[in-house]
Amino acid sequence: MKDFKKIEIFCGTGGVGKTTISASRAFSLAADNKKVLLITIDPAKRLRQLLNLKDQSEIVEFKNEKISFDVLLLDCKSSFEKILGSKVDNKILENLTSSRGGLNEILAVLEIQTQINRNIYDAIVVDTAPGKNFLDFLNSSKKINRFFNKTFAEAFNYITNQNKPGRFFNRIISTGIEKFLSYLESVTGQGFINDFLEAISILYGNREKFIDGLSVEKTLNDPAHSRWYLVTSAEHMKEVETKQIFDSIQAQMDTERYLIINKSWYNNLTSWQPKTARMKEFKKTIIKQEEIKTSISKKSNIETLTFPDLVTFDPIEQLRALQEYWKQTEKEL
Structure with missing residues (x-):
């Protein structure tokens, strides 16, 4: 894996550590003196807890010792009001721009385009919503096109x-x-x-x-400017859902892609010689789970990256440790 891309997008099922991995990527790029913006469009806002940030809708700076990068906890209503240039005072639009409203992924796409247009960041790292909500993100441009179809516009x-x-x-x-x-x-x-x-x-x-925001699709689908990471976990039995997301990326995006297996025990377990039948079965099960997930990328000739299961209760220390694995990965690929 060479260098970095202007847009790096992390997606995957819930509970696999996607937010932690995407934050560690921002941490790693910032450690190399890159100007980075980390955006989360996950309504759960796990990133706020991870980086100990206040729940606010504006871009804020995360700083830890010599490492710093900007963070945006996407707030649909605030993003929508920025697009309008005025406050929203309409019950229907307030519902649509709520964290679970129908405009969430569309506004995320527009926000990314806004930040690209600002052209002040070397890299924009995007933490998407989990699971099937990610598919809405991929289909956002289609939704915009359908809603603002010329025929509907003329009728309106x-x-x-x-x-x-x-x-x-x-x-x-x-x-x-x-x-x-x-x-x-x-x-x-x-x-x-x-x-x-x-x-x-x-x-x-x-x-x-809204129509102007559609131009971001070209950037997201350009291998020279974007890279997609599908994050899964060795401890999650969600191969079917993982495969569905991977197939969606394959079908809709012709860009650089990687499969990340998080919380991997594979390297430790291969050399472990358990004594009891129960522990032998445990080893066999864990290894099989990782091999099933790895096979997804092998069939499509896509590289697999593995990150270990780190035992630490300090989230910043976890990010620092994962930062080292990013550096190691960049050297190996």
Whole structure:
């Protein structure tokens, strides 16, 4: 594995140490005097706990002795308000920009594009949401394209055009579905229809800003600028889900990829000679798990990186130790 990439993205199932590995990558790059931004788009914000940061939406500096890098705990609402240039005061948009809202991954893509445009970082390390949520991240550009489809945009402009006679409600009522709207409002609550139209109006009013963000897809899919890491763990029996994520990257991204097996005991266990039948079975099971995961990358001719299971309760010491393994990996590959 030579040098580093402008964008390095870490993905994987939950509970495999993905956030720790991505943070250690930022730690390692910063130790080599690179200007680094570490972004987490995981709603759980495990990174905040790992680096002992306050829960805030602006870029902050993490500093430990001689090592420092910038960190962004992605907050969808704050990112959305930055795009709009104003505060969000709409119930529907507030729900969509919540940590579990539908705009999470889309806003993450736009945030990455914003930071690329700023052009102040040597490397941007991205800690994605776990498991299947990662697939939403990959599909974000498709969602933006579908939502802002030209046909929909023209229809929206037509029904909201202030200069044309008759507002949207008048047209709907004239089509004979006034009762339906009345029923819908009785179910959803008074003002829902207005909130909905206002939300759509705000989104389409900022259509060009979303469309501009699609350019990040080219960067994410460019081997010269991006690298993807699929993180799994020797102790997790999630081969099927890991394979699904790996296949999604293979199908959608034509860029440099690595499989990382975290918390690996393989090198220690191969030389271990257990005495009891139970311990022999334990060794056999652990080795088999790692070999199954390694086979995923072998079939696709993708390099596998292994990181050991470190026994320490100090997260910073853990990052320092993993930093050394990154250096060792870079020398070996």
